[in-house]
Amino acid sequence: MIRVALKGLLGRKLRAALTAIAIVLGVAMISGTFVLTDTIKAAFSSVFTQAYKNADAVITGKSAIGNNNNNGNGPGTPSLPGSLLARVQALPQVSLAAGAINDQAQLVGHDGKVISRASPGLAFSHTDVGQHFSPLSLTSGTWPSAPGDVDIDAATATKNGFAVGQEIGVIARGPVERFRIVGTVKFAGVSSLGGATLAIFTLPTAQRLFHKQGRYDEIDVAAKRGVAPAALVSAIRPLLPADGQVRTGQAQAQQATKDTSGFLNIIQDFLLAFGGIALFVGSFVIANTLSITIAQRTRELATLRTLGATRRQVRRSVMLEALVIGTAASVVGLFLGLGLARALNALFVSFGIDLPQTGAVFKGRTIVISLVVGILITMLAALRPALRSTRVPPIAAVREGALLPPSRFARFGLSGGLATIAASVALLLIGLLAGGLSTGIRLLAVGVGALALFGGVAMLAPTLVPPLVGVLGRPSRRLGGAAGGLAQGNAARNPARTASTASALMIGLALVTLVGVLAAGLRSRFEDSVNKVFVADYAITATNNFSPISVASAEAVRRVPGVNVVAGVRAGSARVLGSTTNLTAPEPGASRVISVDWTAGNRQTPERLGARGAFVSKDYADAQHLRVGSSVTIETPSGAVLHQTVIGIANPPKGGSPYGSVAISSATFDAAYPNPQNLYTFIDMQGGVSPANTQALTAALSGFPDAKLQTKAQFTRNQEQGLNSLLNLLYVLLSLSIVVSLFGIVNTLVLTVFERTRELGMLRAVGMSRRQVRRMIRHESVITSLLGAALGIPVGVVLALLVGAAIKYPAFTIPVGTLVVFVVAAIFVGVVAAILPARRAGRLNVLEALQYE
Amino acid sequence: MVARELTRRYGEGPTAVEALRGVSLEVTPGELVAIMGPSGSGKSTLMHSLAGLDRPTTGTVDIAGTEITSLSDAKLTLLRRKHIGFVFQFFNLLPMLTAEENVLLPETIAGTRPDRAWLDDLLTRTGIADRRSHRPSELSGGQQQRVAIARALVTRPTIVLADEPTGNLDSKTGGEILDLMRASADDFGQTIVMVTHEARAASIADRILFLADGLIVKQLTEATSAEVLDVMATLQS
Ligand SMILES: Nc1ncnc2c1ncn2[C@@H]1O[C@H](COP(=O)(O)OP(=O)(O)OP(=O)(O)O)[C@@H](O)[C@H]1O
């Protein structure tokens, strides 16, 4: 019996392959995600292992606020006093100890622009002693020995046309400085550090550049023979200052790996979610394809029943078929994932997220999860078709044109669909709006609710098909003539089938719509905010729009003639009232270039902060029950503890504000942060925005290639870039599920063509041309995909409304233009899906088709 | 096999059709019974009821001592495996299986080990031994029906039911199939009930039952073709 089922499957290779594609893509996404993130994790782990391979102990500063950057290299981490090195060297257990600077500096290309915008520019110091611990090795030239020397990484040199002997600009804390390249280096163990540029200076130069004269970021220690690293660490610990920490080299590498893997785990979950969506859509496609195949095999299944096959055997043969398809598809998907991992990486790189790479890592876990998930989803999707197959009565073997009895659930479609939708909306409301539930439960409620919503709409769809096809088929009838009219009839002929095909597309389109509507709302809110807040003429931000940049750039423009006000806003993380919070600090004059509403205090409040004042945002004040007069304790990463008093409560617009939850004066900030930086700098000038002013400011900023001067309109556009990138990334990832549903349409059409072979032959015999046949199939396809859009876009809008309500989203905007694009995309999907089936239908031999049974 | 007072009504109310209106018949082992009658007289309905493919509205069918009209689907399936072979007008072969695999399908489904000698004998007698590894699409209509007959015989069922096995074949091929039916009854002692329109059936059947309007109206034994044609003519008028 198993053999019979397998032979049957072999006899329907094309159909089986089409069914499998739906699962292949989803599984490839899952396996690709694992391969990508595992590869990156392995690369990081290798980077850190290399970085600390010769160190038995590593001493670093310790961030006082314990943010997630624990490896002691995060920005804002305190540095170590130089005297510590001598005391460590004096320990009897120590054979060698070297101090080093690890910071960030950017390299400037020949075009005067910062080379690496998305990835950090890393800076190191070089000493001969320290070389024992360094993961870097020379590829050409020499190590830096003079104050004006720098080594850069070989990859950056090649890519940007730099050679030993040439000069290169470097931005550390102040304006750009020029150095002479004396050598190129590479980092051991990895081909790429994720696009990061490297700059290596002599130790004194590095200390000067980063304002760490006489101090170190890291001290690497090697033990004498026979001293265990743990013993060394214990010996060092008593020497440490309060803001220092020591770990064994191995522990340091592990900690550093752990710090990065948190971020990678988020990326992994994020991508897996899209794989899950694709598989969910795939399960619709599989269920539908199997149902159609079973309907077409009614006669065959009935014959088996007359020959003594039990219902169980029939059900098992269908499940076996699903098992085989699911297994084959999962295996193919698993390996396709290897290729997809590269594509995903390329995708991230194109969106500015460049991560280090090593050879692809293919873990056992990847194989197991990919196969189990792929097979399980296929089998689950096959359950209903398999149950239906058992309802084929033996008598169907002798009845011409016998139909599968309607599903037992079919008559509950309308009420069941409505009930499911009601339940799903309730779940979504609970998940999104109800208070007092844990995040896990809320996410579960939202997830199950969304799945149920799609399921409910799919159940309702067969009822909606006839009227919707009547409307959506109108253009086909008008444009396609007789073929279009027939296509409309065909689309409505088997409502359940058309509905389920369209439902798969509905899911992808609903999610795309959700994202598009939310983004439109966010964008309009952001624009409203900028219009309100931005009362300056110009702004300066980092070239990448989001990194804080050196305060020196603000100082540089202060001297430009005609400048009325220059006010920067510092930003840094701090622990406020026990949790890590974004702390900002406006410079004097901020009140004249930034405008927000005040719940308590007034426009002058930022100017009156003084040494002990702070103002907070209204949301933060509400959450923390703060009033004017409340005191707040702020701990900074360097260990400073500030006791401030709330003197005002700002009520910034919802779309964002340059002030974070808590703001103090820039003077107070600068005293507490060793390396203060501005997130934004705003400028007010005589004569406002004018070509002359722009020119003067640009000239003043020429020493700061990492700073970007912008007008209000440019600022808005630049700040929206991040949102647009994210939006495009989401669209690309969601398009995977749309591709799956496209294959669903292909399946249905191919199967329909099989089924209507005789009818197509008849139509050809009475004078329908090949072209008309193709057109008929194409219009049927487009009507189906439009149906998907007609279901999906409203569902997406409803989801956006719910999500918007959850995040208190006043600006609900329907992006009509974007939605029109989605409808056009749906039509495109329909046209593409029809290519293969239409060609098959057009090629049918009239005579054979008429004899086809 | 014994059938008693079979009636079968299709539909409800004024549009209901009485396809069978009280048919009783008894078939003795080894007998070849032909059923004839005008179109719509209820022949197929009778065959389906006898084979347990369809439930009669009233009446009983006993096969090998079991009353089948009240059996559950599962029990009926098992009974069909052992006791009933069915030959269809449209062959109903599985296209992806070879001739031999099609013949063995009932054994495969039942999970029983085929008797090789018996299979070879059967294939030889049905004349498809040299076609055993061909697929149905590579066989002529007559050959396909031979495969179907071999399939019905392979489990040595208590009774073989055939509904117009020659209905889709030309008269020469049809004649050969009729001869094969006769030979099966003679050589294997196979009990067969067969619906046919061919007057030639007269010469091979032990007994001919004539059905009209859902009732057995006449029975002939050892009849000649002329007699059969005569009866058919009166029934049709
Ligand atoms: N599934 C059905 N539903 C309704 N009526 C049916 C059904 N099957 C058969 N009938 C009716 O029952 C009567 C007997 O049909 P049946 O198929 O048994 O005739 P038949 O003798 O086999 O005819 P033929 O020689 O044309 O095959 C006919 O009037 C037919 O229309």
Ligand SMILES: [Mg+2]
């Ligand atoms: Mg009939």
